[in-house]
Amino acid sequence: MNPIFHALFQKSRYLTNCLNEVLKQHNLYSSQWAILYCLHNHGPMTLTQIWKYLNVEAPSITRAITRLETLGWVLRIDGEDKREKIVALSPYAEEHLPAITKTILAFEEEMVGALTVEEQQQFIILLEKMKG
Amino acid sequence: MNPIFHALFQKSRYLTNCLNEVLKQHNLYSSQWAILYCLHNHGPMTLTQIWKYLNVEAPSITRAITRLETLGWVLRIDGEDKREKIVALSPYAEEHLPAITKTILAFEEEMVGALTVEEQQQFIILLEKMKG
DNA sequence: AGTATTTATTTAGCTAGGTAAATAAATGTT
């Protein structure tokens, strides 16, 4: 097997584990944070907007949102189109996001700090080149 | 969030999904194939050797081996040290591995073919640079 | 208007990773 795949999968697992470790102090998992971050940038979104943006399937998002709702991070609001549910950050989330963002920025600096900006760009270009 | 992480996680998911798709014709999942490939290269191994090599936790391997055993791909043999179980490829696996390897090589060529050898090396170097 | 199709979300059930704790055999210590 091409070592690229082994290396890529392994680093991906490793980084999500690290991210989960770091997010423990905020009682969050990395996938939950991805959603909060998404909502923070875009404002309230429908489930469909979220899963399309994050590039995962709908059921994963349904489950994550349900969890985030019971934990008090997000609110589910009925849309005008009664089929869709709009998801928004709760005041609790708004309040805590700055501290979490700080944690994340430190984490990213630690993980990716050894790479120059050019190397980071190069890395993404190479990633994109795998299967067009 | 640094786009590197988003891109990395996403490509990792995408590639495992593609790999699963391609392995369907052999009735295998990517994680199962990783173990078969490992055994093919190293010969019979203990569970501990396998999970250390693949860099995952022991319970994931226990589960996968149990599944591979009931499907007839591997055999579990008691070691001299009665605590450890030695895992070996079954004759069935030995028989089918060449065809599977062929499938995998074609898949890899498709996925990584757009990258030159230098780019592939560069990619791995950049991956390694993330968190030393 | 009534029916068929599409779209948004959810449910059920699968693989695949993780941690924590249980079990059983081997090894070390006194």
Add this chain to the structure above:
DNA sequence: AACATTTATTTACCTAGCTAAATAAATACT
């Protein structure tokens, strides 16, 4: 030899992705 510690595997249970199918609302068609 008896007891404590370490090591290998397993079990139980969690997150997190996936597909397939169910449900419910909106839209299109005739």
